[in-house]
Amino acid sequence: MGGECAISFEGLRKTFAGQAGPALAGISARVARGSLTGLVGPDGAGKTTLLRVLTGLLGFDAGEVSVLGRDPVREPALIQAAVGYMPQRFGLYEDLTVMENLRLYADIRSLPARGRGERLGSLLRLTSLSDFAGRLAGKLSGGMKQKLGLACVLVGRPELLLLDEPSVGVDPISRRELWKTVRGLASGGMSALWATSYLDEAERCDSVILLSQGRIIYDGSPEGALGKVAGRSWALDGIPREGRRRALASLIQEEGVVDGIVRGGSLHVVSAGTSPSFPLHGGTLRPERPTFEDAFISVLGGGPKGDSGLSRRASPRSHALPVSVEARNLTRRFGDFTAVDDVSFNIGRGEIFGLLGPNGAGKSTTFRMMCGLLAPTSGKALVAGMDLKESPSRARARLGLMAQRFSLYGHLSVSQNLEFFSGAYGLRGKERRDEMRLMREIFELDPFLDRNAGLLPLGYKQRLALACSVMHQPDALFLDEPTSGVDPVTRREFWLHINYLAMSGVTVMVSTHFLDEAEYCDRVAVIHRGRSIATGTPDEIKSMARSPGLPDPTMEDAFFALVEND
Amino acid sequence: MQVTLSLIRKEALQITRDPSAIAIAFVLPMLLLFIFGYGISLDSGRIKVGVVTGGGGRETLSLFSAFERSRFFEARGGTDMRDFADDLASGRLKGIVVVPQDLAGSLLAGRQATVQMIADGTEINSATFLRNYALGALDGWAAQERLDRAAKGDSLIAVNPRYWYNEELSSRNFIIPGSLSIVMTLIGVLLTALVIAREWERGTMESLMSTPVTIREIIVAKLATYYALALISTFICLAVAVLWYRVPFRGGAFALWAVSSVFLASALGQGLLISTLARDQYLASQAALVSGFLPSFFLSGFIFEISSMPEPIQAVSRLVAARYFVGSLQTVFLTGDVWPLFLRSMAAMAAIALAFLLLISRKMVKRVA
Numbered sequence: 035m036g037g038e039c040a041i042s043f044e045g046l047r048k049t050f051a052g053q054a055g056p057a058l059a060g061i062s063a064r065v066a067r068g069s070l071t072g073l074v075g076p077d078g079a080g081k082t083t084l085l086r087v088l089t090g091l092l093g094f095d096a097g098e099v100s101v102l103g104r105d106p107v108r109e110p111a112l113i114q115a116a117v118g119y120m121p122q123r124f125g126l127y128e129d130l131t132v133m134e135n136l137r138l139y140a141d142i143r144s145l146p147a148r149g150r151g152e153r154l155g156s157l158l159r160l161t162s163l164s165d166f167a168g169r170l171a172g173k174l175s176g177g178m179k180q181k182l183g184l185a186c187v188l189v190g191r192p193e194l195l196l197l198d199e200p201s202v203g204v205d206p207i208s209r210r211e212l213w214k215t216v217r218g219l220a221s222g223g224m225s226a227l228w229a230t231s232y233l234d235e236a237e238r239c240d241s242v243i244l245l246s247q248g249r250i251i252y253d254g255s256p257e258g259a260l261g262k263v264a265g266r267s268w269a270l271d272g273i274p275r276e277g278r279r280r281a282l283a284s285l286i287q288e289e290g291v292v293d294g295i296v297r298g299g300s301l302h303v304v305s306a307g308t309s310p311s312f313p314l315h316g317g318t319l320r321p322e323r324p325t326f327e328d329a330f331i332s333v334l335g336g337g338p339k340g341d342s343g344l345s346r347r348a349s350p351r352s353h354a355l356p357v358s359v360e361a362r363n364l365t366r367r368f369g370d371f372t373a374v375d376d377v378s379f380n381i382g383r384g385e386i387f388g389l390l391g392p393n394g395a396g397k398s399t400t401f402r403m404m405c406g407l408l409a410p411t412s413g414k415a416l417v418a419g420m421d422l423k424e425s426p427s428r429a430r431a432r433l434g435l436m437a438q439r440f441s442l443y444g445h446l447s448v449s450q451n452l453e454f455f456s457g458a459y460g461l462r463g464k465e466r467r468d469e470m471r472l473m474r475e476i477f478e479l480d481p482f483l484d485r486n487a488g489l490l491p492l493g494y495k496q497r498l499a500l501a502c503s504v505m506h507q508p509d510a511l512f513l514d515e516p517t518s519g520v521d522p523v524t525r526r527e528f529w530l531h532i533n534y535l536a537m538s539g540v541t542v543m544v545s546t547h548f549l550d551e552a553e554y555c556d557r558v559a560v561i562h563r564g565r566s567i568a569t570g571t572p573d574e575i576k577s578m579a580r581s582p583g584l585p586d587p588t589m590e591d592a593f594f595a596l597v598e599n600d
Numbered sequence: 601m602q603v604t605l606s607l608i609r610k611e612a613l614q615i616t617r618d619p620s621a622i623a624i625a626f627v628l629p630m631l632l633l634f635i636f637g638y639g640i641s642l643d644s645g646r647i648k649v650g651v652v653t654g655g656g657g658r659e660t661l662s663l664f665s666a667f668e669r670s671r672f673f674e675a676r677g678g679t680d681m682r683d684f685a686d687d688l689a690s691g692r693l694k695g696i697v698v699v700p701q702d703l704a705g706s707l708l709a710g711r712q713a714t715v716q717m718i719a720d721g722t723e724i725n726s727a728t729f730l731r732n733y734a735l736g737a738l739d740g741w742a743a744q745e746r747l748d749r750a751a752k753g754d755s756l757i758a759v760n761p762r763y764w765y766n767e768e769l770s771s772r773n774f775i776i777p778g779s780l781s782i783v784m785t786l787i788g789v790l791l792t793a794l795v796i797a798r799e800w801e802r803g804t805m806e807s808l809m810s811t812p813v814t815i816r817e818i819i820v821a822k823l824a825t826y827y828a829l830a831l832i833s834t835f836i837c838l839a840v841a842v843l844w845y846r847v848p849f850r851g852g853a854f855a856l857w858a859v860s861s862v863f864l865a866s867a868l869g870q871g872l873l874i875s876t877l878a879r880d881q882y883l884a885s886q887a888a889l890v891s892g893f894l895p896s897f898f899l900s901g902f903i904f905e906i907s908s909m910p911e912p913i914q915a916v917s918r919l920v921a922a923r924y925f926v927g928s929l930q931t932v933f934l935t936g937d938v939w940p941l942f943l944r945s946m947a948a949m950a951a952i953a954l955a956f957l958l959l960i961s962r963k964m965v966k967r968v969a
Contacts, residue, residue: 089810090966091806091809091810091966091967110966111812111814114810114811114812115812117810119807119810121807121810122803123802123803124807125799125802125804125806126804126807127610127614128802129613129614129617130610130613130617134610134613138606138607138610139811141602141605141607142606142607142808142811143811143812144602144603183807445882488880
């Protein structure tokens, strides 16, 4: 063992006390040396547990595990000396500078004094942090923090990298840099196991292990996974905007449909067999190149079937009155830094409006101003024609907010949070009880009711936060990165609810890091350095990047083109 | 060793940049000294009493003037109890002293004269002070009377009270040394528990643990840094106590260091244990306050006399390291180096520290869950 394998495990089993199913249910796999392997799976699939076991930070119940030919139970120190493990939130010392963090890890890894300067310098260049060596780690952007975390892990020249979702919450630009860095290292002979919920990343790995509920459901090349959905991906064009979401809602309930999403002006559908057998809703069908996401959802048993549970409300509120959300020359300065610079947009009733942009572009600041949580320096934020500055509580009662950072009470249990927020939004009596029960059902919160919200897996925190923001049936819903850290299947469910709400007349403003999610929106604004640099439908935005060399640009291509030209 | 030193350097850097560490280690102690030095005084000041001198006569007048002259009383004379009853009820007086009508006659006849003393029982502290000071005043007066008569030929023994170690009977002199135990508890238990819980919360602990660093290196670095921080803070407090508050310091710096070190071992051990059990700052601070700060306040003899507590609570106080520390501190400040006492206290504190360290070594493993 250990010759050609960086990692191998057989019958690995781990159960946590007080949890129904095992976290790892006797799984077996191998990771070849010098390869970049993607570890993909929904939240709570067991990715973090597996990585911790491999690093020797967690014991296990049964099985054989070998990491670089060593046993993580008996020889954890030897493994830890040769492995670079980057936990989900790499713990940087935020009150130390970039260089001090690096030096600490150099000392811990006993990096010899000779050549140390060059080594740290080259790591800073590798992660493009050379200009920030003296900056406090806490003052770095999310993407830069992750890159510094990677640099700290690389200090000891590890033979094997174990990376736990390094790109979660990282903006697209930093995410691409992070990916390129690790890809380059793997090409140089380092082995890496990269846990991720970004399927575009998984698609570019040498090999992929797909975990679900503690079991491996796919282990092989990305191409092999794509082969499973070959000839089953379709684009349904030509359905007018008004009918598109309704058509999708009906399509995904079809027997012959495994998965479906909105993609710009068309619907993207994965059929159960290679011949499409579903109604076309007046559109025209053309085959499309399958994506890894298609394969992933298909291997996991397809996207969510049925309708949004929100439609089961006993007494749905009518959102017939148009509630427009308008930003009029919105500007916010912090000292001499302009976070949001003259941003204007107008969102109509039942429209989904997306805000796209890297970290620090001003998206969250815009959200806070739109909800009346932050006063604009100049300009106006209007909800249903009401200025949030002048009548904040009246306007606020009609809107729901899901903030980017977990904004629930971590020390209250899930049911206590539901109770508190339903009460805070003025729900009483039977309506309150019904609404709480519905939320528990829709978001599958029952197994966690008594658990403190702060201890939930990330995806469930987001579910709870979304539940708390829609319980009072707001006319306008503001979602600041609702799907950050949420796996693809759960993201489908979130969008099922969002689509349903938009169809019933709710005005939705959403920001996202997932560029493919921008395609689900009716219109998007690309925000960069506080300014809105482009606004339009997803197809219009994509066409801005069209060139002879790139006849059919993706949202990602368009985004990078726009940001780079700014 | 190299790794430990590097971790200590990291801790030190963090302390200099972390406002909460500076606040707990330097600002809070000064604030405490200020409060204890000026705000809290267990001295009663002058107690307002009414003295009923219905009978008149030389003896009665001299007894009244004994109360009037006393620095513990602000005495008012009257001829009838009823003159004072309302004032006692409304709290304008804390007590009434009734001199018997026939004081002169009783004394002359050699009969025992009974002086009645009425205290406001709703304020137990004042009532106790009143009783003690009134007895003192009466004793003093009796001695004076005998002295006067001795001059006339009667030979009697005089009562001569003297207060040792704290001649001024100033509570500041024993509160300020005792408060050093609070300062060290704050740093040793609260700050230590907080900083380690923070490492868990921010994920830095998991990152550290994934490296070849041993758990012992992590612990030693934490203990060494916060030990040094607590000692620095202690000696700053010592300087302020002696130079500003003029508290006498009759022992040696070495004794103070030795006793403090052993106490810190138990306090740091307690902080470390809390942080291994409670991995978030909120819980850690609660646990540190309840198990560290409050006992060192209430069960250490710092403010409340242990010997007057119910027996079961006295038994509990024996498990509180601060109990031994407060006594040693007051001794090293006010009395001097009394090594037999120090060694006994140090042995008790060392036993408590050892118990904490044993628990930690069983609880703290290099695992994340």
